[in-house]
Amino acid sequence: MMWEEKEHAFFVRVCRIFFPTASLGYIGHFFFYDLPMGLEPIDRWFAYRAIVAGASLLTAVFYFTPLAQSRLAKLPAIATTWLFCVTQAMITTWWDGTPWLFSFVFVSGTLMVVRASPLSTIVLAIIYMTTQSPYLLAAGVPLSSLVSTGFVTVLLLLILKASHVADIRNFVLNQENIAAQRRIIELNIEFSDRLKAFIPRIVSDRIEALVSKERLSVVQASVDVLKPRKAKVACLFSDIRGFTKGSRELDSFVDKSVIPDMKACSNIVEEYGGVPRKIGDLIFAYFDHELVTHNVIRCLLAGIDISRVNHALNARGYNSAIRRYILISTGEAVVGNLGGLDSSIEITALGPPVNYLSRLDELTKSPYLKDRLAPGDILICFTTRETLLAAGISLPLETINLAEHDLRVRDFPEVVEVFRLKDPARSYEILRAWYRNTERNDATRSGAPSERLLLTG
Numbered sequence: 319m320m321w322e323e324k325e326h327a328f329f330v331r332v333c334r335i336f337f338p339t340a341s342l343g344y345i346g347h348f349f350f351y352d353l354p355m356g357l358e359p360i361d362r363w364f365a366y367r368a369i370v371a372g373a374s375l376l377t378a379v380f381y382f383t384p385l386a387q388s389r390l391a392k393l394p395a396i397a398t399t400w401l402f403c404v405t406q407a408m409i410t411t412w413w414d415g416t417p418w419l420f421s422f423v424f425v426s427g428t429l430m431v432v433r434a435s436p437l438s439t440i441v442l443a444i445i446y447m448t449t450q451s452p453y454l455l456a457a458g459v460p461l462s463s464l465v466s467t468g469f470v471t472v473l474l475l476l477i478l479k480a481s482h483v484a485d486i487r488n489f490v491l492n493q494e495n496i497a498a499q500r501r502i503i504e505l506n507i508e509f510s511d512r513l514k515a516f517i518p519r520i521v522s523d524r525i526e527a528l529v530s531k532e533r534l535s536v537v538q539a540s541v542d543v544l545k546p547r548k549a550k551v552a553c554l555f556s557d558i559r560g561f562t563k564g565s566r567e568l569d570s571f572v573d574k575s576v577i578p579d580m581k582a583c584s585n586i587v588e589e590y591g592g593v594p595r596k597i598g599d600l601i602f603a604y605f606d607h608e609l610v611t612h613n614v615i616r617c618l619l620a621g622i623d624i625s626r627v628n629h630a631l632n633a634r635g636y637n638s639a640i641r642r643y644i645l646i647s648t649g650e651a652v653v654g655n656l657g658g659l660d661s662s663i664e665i666t667a668l669g670p671p672v673n674y675l676s677r678l679d680e681l682t683k684s685p686y687l688k689d690r691l692a693p694g695d696i697l698i699c700f701t702t703r704e705t706l707l708a709a710g711i712s713l714p715l716e717t718i719n720l721a722e723h724d725l726r727v728r729d730f731p732e733v734v735e736v737f738r739l740k741d742p743a744r745s746y747e748i749l750r751a752w753y754r755n756t757e758r759n760d761a762t763r764s765g766a767p768s769e770r771l772l773l774t775g
Contacts, residue, residue, distance in 0.1 A: 338374075399431060559643075
């Protein structure tokens with residue numbers, strides 16, 4: 319159908335050019351050939367040229383009207399081209415100087431204008447040549463010459479139409495290719511949309527950016543973005559205290575407190591460009607920007623917002639309040655899809671900063687820290703504090719000396735102290751100002767020298 323529409327539009331354009339040109343050609347032929355040659359009777363030659371030119375002009379007018387879009391639009395062109403061919407054969411009986419071969423040339427040329435199917439073209443050619451034959455025979459052309467010339471004409475039209483059929487096939491194949499590419503694009507878009515529902519926002523943004531920049535498929539971009547790599551990350555860890563006991567109250571605790579809290583925590587992490595991972599009541603997240611200061615700032619801002627959400631939910635007055643601490647560490651880890659490419663896909667981080675948070679969480683259950691910490695408190699590691707100081711950021715921190723109270727972080731004997739954020743509101747203002755500045759100017763690289771010094775020293 320697309321080919322027919324394209325072909326019909328081309329046919330109409332050709333007719334709008336061909337028939338006015340043919341009309342001018344007939345009139346010009348009379349004045350520049352018939353008169354100078356002294357053809358007699360001149361009135362008959364003028365009537366012939368005028369009638370055919372008029373028919374050609376009327377046909378041209380037809381193809382400028384809405385009727386040109388009808389299913390029978392080719393009939394005027396067929397009738398007029400038949401008139402061309404028959405009158406060309408007829409004038410061979412008027413003047414012996416008219417080459418009879420022109421009659422067959424007219425058949426071949428005009429039928430190419432009609433642009434009918436191969437079978438229809440051959441049928442029309444036979445009709446045209448059959449109606450020409452009486453005039454050509456009357457002009458003395460041998461029947462054998464008419465038959466052989468007619469055969470050659472049909473053969474020529476078949477050859478020409480064979481290329482026409484090839485054009486049709488090429489068009490169809492091209493359209494099928496375009497349709498296949500469109501389908502691939504649609505599937506990529508559909509897959510991308512569905513993928514967004516199951517992967518963190520920052521990962522989805524990276525995949526889309528890679529698809530746009532490198533012209534990769536969504537699958538190829540996903541594999542590239544999620545392939546495991548080393549990165550200097552900031553990690554956030556927060557577990558709900560007393561969840562096992564509170565989970566017995568499905569309606570009041572789990573449905574009305576835990577689930578909204580977990581959703582809010584995950585949304586906060588994604589707002590700051592982190593990669594969240596939820597395991598039961600545990601929220602874990604990592605921030606893997608190329609600059610470690612950038613990661614620490616975002617991680618701390620997310621931690622403070624999570625603490626605020628925790629207080630807001632507890633203020634609603636449900637029987638079982640949510641009690642959680644927010645723990646933050648910094649260090650080198652392996653991040654990305656650490657599972658397979660099937661249902662075992664696992665976007666997470668592995669490494670010392672992750673293990674450290676797990677061990678520190680165990681330590682918060684000790685009587686000493688349990689008495690010193692309140693729900694929503696934020697603890698950071700030594701490396702996190704040093705990263706902030708290297709960037710020129712000083713936050714109000716309380717040092718908790720673990721060694722003085724005979725506390726040890728399991729598997730991390732070198733850790734002797736942790737730091738509690740004393741004034742979250744003030745810290746938030748400081749961090750937010752730095753964050754806004756870097757976002758506005760895209761100037762996080764200004765802290766890169768200090769970070770490199772920290773990493774190497």
